[in-house]
Amino acid sequence: xxxxxxxxxxxxxxxxxxxxxxxSRALQNNPxxxxxxxxxxxxxxxxxxxxxxSMASNLRNKKSNTIGIVVPLINRYFFASVISGVEEVxxxxxxxxxxxxxxxxxxxxxxxVHSMLAIRVDxxxxxxxxxxxxxxxxxxxxxxxxxxxxxxxxxPEIETNKIVVDDCMGAFRIxxxxxxxxxxxxxxxxxxxxxxxxxxxxxxxxxALAKNGIAYDESLVVTNSLTLEDGEKAAQYxxxxxxxxxxxxxxxxxxxxxxxxxxxDKGIRIPEDFGIxxxxxxxxxxxxxxxxxxxxxxxxxxxxxxxxxxxxxxxxKEKTFKTLVLPSEMILxxxxxxxxx
Amino acid sequence: xxxxxxxxxxxxxxxxxxxxxxxSRALQNNPxxxxxxxxxxxxxxxxxxxxxxSMASNLRNKKSNTIGIVVPLINRYFFASVISGVEEVxxxxxxxxxxxxxxxxxxxxxxxVHSMLAIRVDxxxxxxxxxxxxxxxxxxxxxxxxxxxxxxxxxPEIETNKIVVDDCMGAFRIxxxxxxxxxxxxxxxxxxxxxxxxxxxxxxxxxALAKNGIAYDESLVVTNSLTLEDGEKAAQYxxxxxxxxxxxxxxxxxxxxxxxxxxxDKGIRIPEDFGIxxxxxxxxxxxxxxxxxxxxxxxxxxxxxxxxxxxxxxxxKEKTFKTLVLPSEMILxxxxxxxxx
DNA sequence: TAGATTTGTGCAATCGATTGCATTTTTTAT
DNA sequence: ATAAAAAATGCAATCGATTGCACAAATCTA
Numbered sequence: 001x002x003x004x005x006x007x008x009x010x011x012x013x014x015x016x017x018x019x020x021x022x023x024s025r026a027l028q029n030n031p032x033x034x035x036x037x038x039x040x041x042x043x044x045x046x047x048x049x050x051x052x053x054s055m056a057s058n059l060r061n062k063k064s065n066t067i068g069i070v071v072p073l074i075n076r077y078f079f080a081s082v083i084s085g086v087e088e089v090x091x092x093x094x095x096x097x098x099x100x101x102x103x104x105x106x107x108x109x110x111x112x113v114h115s116m117l118a119i120r121v122d123x124x125x126x127x128x129x130x131x132x133x134x135x136x137x138x139x140x141x142x143x144x145x146x147x148x149x150x151x152x153x154x155x156p157e158i159e160t161n162k163i164v165v166d167d168c169m170g171a172f173r174i175x176x177x178x179x180x181x182x183x184x185x186x187x188x189x190x191x192x193x194x195x196x197x198x199x200x201x202x203x204x205x206x207x208a209l210a211k212n213g214i215a216y217d218e219s220l221v222v223t224n225s226l227t228l229e230d231g232e233k234a235a236q237y238x239x240x241x242x243x244x245x246x247x248x249x250x251x252x253x254x255x256x257x258x259x260x261x262x263x264x265d266k267g268i269r270i271p272e273d274f275g276i277x278x279x280x281x282x283x284x285x286x287x288x289x290x291x292x293x294x295x296x297x298x299x300x301x302x303x304x305x306x307x308x309x310x311x312x313x314x315x316x317k318e319k320t321f322k323t324l325v326l327p328s329e330m331i332l333x334x335x336x337x338x339x340x341x
Numbered sequence: 342x343x344x345x346x347x348x349x350x351x352x353x354x355x356x357x358x359x360x361x362x363x364x365s366r367a368l369q370n371n372p373x374x375x376x377x378x379x380x381x382x383x384x385x386x387x388x389x390x391x392x393x394x395s396m397a398s399n400l401r402n403k404k405s406n407t408i409g410i411v412v413p414l415i416n417r418y419f420f421a422s423v424i425s426g427v428e429e430v431x432x433x434x435x436x437x438x439x440x441x442x443x444x445x446x447x448x449x450x451x452x453x454v455h456s457m458l459a460i461r462v463d464x465x466x467x468x469x470x471x472x473x474x475x476x477x478x479x480x481x482x483x484x485x486x487x488x489x490x491x492x493x494x495x496x497p498e499i500e501t502n503k504i505v506v507d508d509c510m511g512a513f514r515i516x517x518x519x520x521x522x523x524x525x526x527x528x529x530x531x532x533x534x535x536x537x538x539x540x541x542x543x544x545x546x547x548x549a550l551a552k553n554g555i556a557y558d559e560s561l562v563v564t565n566s567l568t569l570e571d572g573e574k575a576a577q578y579x580x581x582x583x584x585x586x587x588x589x590x591x592x593x594x595x596x597x598x599x600x601x602x603x604x605x606d607k608g609i610r611i612p613e614d615f616g617i618x619x620x621x622x623x624x625x626x627x628x629x630x631x632x633x634x635x636x637x638x639x640x641x642x643x644x645x646x647x648x649x650x651x652x653x654x655x656x657x658k659e660k661t662f663k664t665l666v667l668p669s670e671m672i673l674x675x676x677x678x679x680x681x682x
Numbered sequence: 683t684a685g686a687t688t689t690g691t692g693c694a695a696t697c698g699a700t701t702g703c704a705t706t707t708t709t710t711a712t
Numbered sequence: 713a714t715a716a717a718a719a720a721t722g723c724a725a726t727c728g729a730t731t732g733c734a735c736a737a738a739t740c741t742a
Contacts, residue, residue: 347728349727349728349729350728350729350730351728351729361728361729361730362729362730362731364729365728365729365730365731366730366731368729369730393728393729394727394728394729395729396727396728396729397727397728397729397730398728398729398730399729400727400728400729401728401729401730401731402729402730
């Protein structure tokens with residue numbers, strides 16, 4: 001017995017002694033095909049185990065039914081959650097989701113983006129790599145008019161849909177919280193300043209200081225890549241200052257954690273003697289001791305919204321671009337609450 | 342000016358006044374085309390911004406260059422890491438990765454798997470849903486001879502490539518560790534027993550008891566879905582027993598964590614009065630207080646291996662199936678080390 | 683220089699589904 | 713019963729890349 005191939009509409013047509021066009025139309029429930037034939041075809045298709053070949057219809061329709069998503073790292077909780085949200089919405093709408101990760105490398109990002117173009121994704125959702133500072137590879141999408149959505153790490157100079165959380169406001173509020181708790185000298189661990197995300201967090205920090213009449217002290221701001229090691233080094237730097245800070249706002253929870261461990265191991269009490277807050281609400285920040293105050297970003301929602309935006313562009317040919325700013329939520333925990341309420 | 346379409350090989354052919362076949366061959370570096378023509382074509386393709394339409398070639402070649410991956414939940418660290426590993430290997434090999442999540446629901450899994458068939462994935466990598474107990478939707482792959490790889494949550498009755506960690510051994514060793522630490526009555530929080538993963542962890546636990554001449558006490562084993570709440574409830578149950586255990590081996594870190602918090606909040610000292618160990622090495626287990634002893638699974642490696650297996654099947658038409666058992670690693674932390682070494 | 687090779691290109695069919703237009707069949711009106 | 717209108721179906725081209733085979737051009741042989 002030779003290999004059994006997948007049945008096609010032609011096989012169904014032959015079986016029923018009708019034309020392939022009729023089969024095609026019937027399967028799409030085209031009203032021009034009589035009810036009777038449609039049912040007959042549906043049944044035959046079912047019994048023959050027919051499944052439409054999407055490569056063929058995609059080719060003909062010039063539509064891949066695929067959404068691409070590019071993130072720095074898939075196994076980062078925030079990004080994984082965004083992907084999860086995208087998948088949920090896309091799947092319901094009948095789209096497939098192709099993923100790839102840049103590992104925060106510029107060259108890989110370029111390579112990925114080109115591959116996404118090659119497979120003719122109907123739209124691309126992307127959060128750019130830390131390394132990325134030029135954007136020709138993304139401008140192609142605008143030129144070719146392929147829907148493009150940036151999330152979290154956006155590119156201001158490209159006009160398209162964008163979704164961010166209110167980084168500035170989040171940073172402002174949590175810095176204000178530190179001030180409210182009576183901390184006097186507040187340091188900041190800032191992330192790469194080529195990313196608006198981290199620019200904004202820094203801005204929120206500075207605005208909170210300004211609003212409370214606290215002078216901005218550049219020596220209290222450390223800029224790095226926000227790894228565990230970076231957090232520890234920053235903490236070490238802070239503690240070595242002649243007049244060290246008594247609290248620090250970290251641009252992510254990872255550095256908040258390693259800084260906290262460093263400070264704690266120095267025998268400094270948290271939050272009594274030193275306050276720490278992070279950003280992102282990583283799962284661990286809730287369960288470490290002391291638990292870390294932070295800003296929660298609605299990652300899953302962000303993914304859903306990103307998918308909705310891109311689907312609108314794809315299907316309704318929405319022409320206007322918006323920038324969604326999703327609200328962040330301040331979550332206060334042990335690491336910064338030294339006042340009793 | 343009307344819409345500028347993507348150039349095709351026909352456009353290149355027209356431009357150079359040659360045939361599309363020649364262009365096609367030249368772009369594939371077919372030696373039958375002269376060096377000179379090949380270069381000419383390469384240059385024209387470049388200047389025209391030509392990108393092969395993969396839908397067209399996929400259709401013709403009956404190959405989608407796509408690997409599907411189905412996991413219960415994308416934003417679970419373990420699964421996200423596996424996906425990350427798959428993506429890395431697949432991308433290097435020129436394959437795209439399409440993802441979908443079952444949310445541990447049987448019906449969604451079926452729906453996803455059918456959609457993967459519809460887009461004609463060249464292979465599927467899957468970890469089945471907790472709910473899944475019948476497997477017709479997966480047997481289709483065997484029938485149609487589409488490469489299939491199970492990882493972590495496998496289906497024993499389907500003969501194909503599989504990758505697991507040594508759950509039984511991991512469970513055995515960490516239970517043995519508890520015994521070595523002098524714990525006498527060791528409980529177990531078991532996961533859904535329709536999954537081999539959790540069967541094996543339970544088996545390892547029982548074997549360790551047996552080896553040490555400890556009678557198996559059914560009242561010390563709780564089976565549930567391993568959520569945070571389940572862990573807390575289990576702990577509550579254990580502590581309410583007339584003769585409660587003095588240690589517990591939890592089938593995942595999530596229940597280990599919530600059980601630990603419950604026990605700790607009861608004022609019981611960990612590890613002095615009560616030992617806790619988990620499974621999976623979730624990122625948080627290292628940073629909570631006390632840190633949780635656990636079994637690390639090489640998730641990223643698992644993803645890489647899964648991709649390699651499936652690529653071998655796809656490209657070299659490898660006929661034999663193997664079951665890779667990756668070694669797990671025992672990571673001892675504060676929650677179970679009460680003896681000084 | 684004619685004939686045999688080798689090398690380079692092109693023709694046309696193919697992959698499977700879709701669709702404008704033409705054609706056939708059925709229904710309705712007169 | 714017959715023309716006109718409506719409904720159902722089929723033909724053939726198309727989407728873009730690939731490839732077996734045929735044919736043409738260049739090179740070699742005697």
